[in-house]
């Protein structure tokens with residue numbers, strides 16, 4: 309249940325392993341995040357032929373650089389970890405979620421034992437040895453296994469009676485992708501600031517993604533800034549190491 313990265317990848321893997329599989333996936337808004345794929349995730353996607361299909365859309369993370377930007381009197385020195393030091397060409401690969409999902413969907417469309425239903429799952433109940441899933445289009449499915457990959461507000465989790473505990477932190481994350489004038493050379497730079505990490509992760513070409521952790525009030529304010537102002541602010545925060553920034 310769920311046509312995001314987790315649901316589509318699971319459905320494809322199950323169908324390829326020979327199980328009759330139904331992917332219940334309503335149309336969802338475009339996912340504009342990116343994902344840093346590390347180790348086992350890369351191996352899993354390679355087994356499905358997805359990683360190879362991504363080709364140059366997956367940017368290697370060859371160097372991780374950490375900068376103490378706390379402005380304290382005594383600061384930690386900048387450190388760089390190189391994948392080559394442990395015999396790897398990259399620690400992982402950064403890819404746009406939309407590109408990864410498109411590659412998964414393309415392979416899912418050709419998988420013989422995989423049927424897609426463009427509707428939402430409402431709930432499920434156990435009947436004898438099987439689970440019966442109620443669908444929003446009025447239909448139902450009797451299945452041996454339900455995989456709940458329906459996001460953080462998972463109706464399937466609720467139907468299973470699994471509760472959750474929620475708490476919040478005095479932090480918000482601004483997440484965006486941006487262009488820059490200078491090559492990133494496959495380096496990810498993490499600035500450790502007083503309000504939290506400000507992390508640039510390289511994407512293909514002169515593009516990077518950013519996860520910028522801030523106090524909630526400031527994050528709201530920055531998210532409302534005109535793109536030119538925000539671009540200048542990001543360039544300043546990055547100490548211009550990637551030159552002019554365009555959000």
Ligand SMILES: Cc1cc2nc3c(=O)[nH]c(=O)nc-3n(C[C@H](O)[C@H](O)[C@H](O)COP(=O)(O)OP(=O)(O)OC[C@H]3O[C@@H](n4cnc5c(N)ncnc54)[C@H](O)[C@@H]3O)c2cc1C
Pocket residue numbers: 309310311312313314315332333334335336339341342343344345427428429430457458459460463481483519
């Ligand atoms: C800023 C940020 C950066 C991140 N970076 C990384 C990273 O670098 N590496 C990493 O591994 N992870 C990262 N993550 C986490 C990762 O993005 C998520 O864990 C992952 O995308 C979740 O995928 P998903 O398929 O489980 O859920 P979602 O992407 O939320 O998809 C859920 C799907 O279920 C569907 N759905 C909802 N309700 C129903 C229903 N009733 N029936 C059927 N379908 C339903 C929705 O339409 C949606 O398509 C990051 C997350 C954030 C917020």
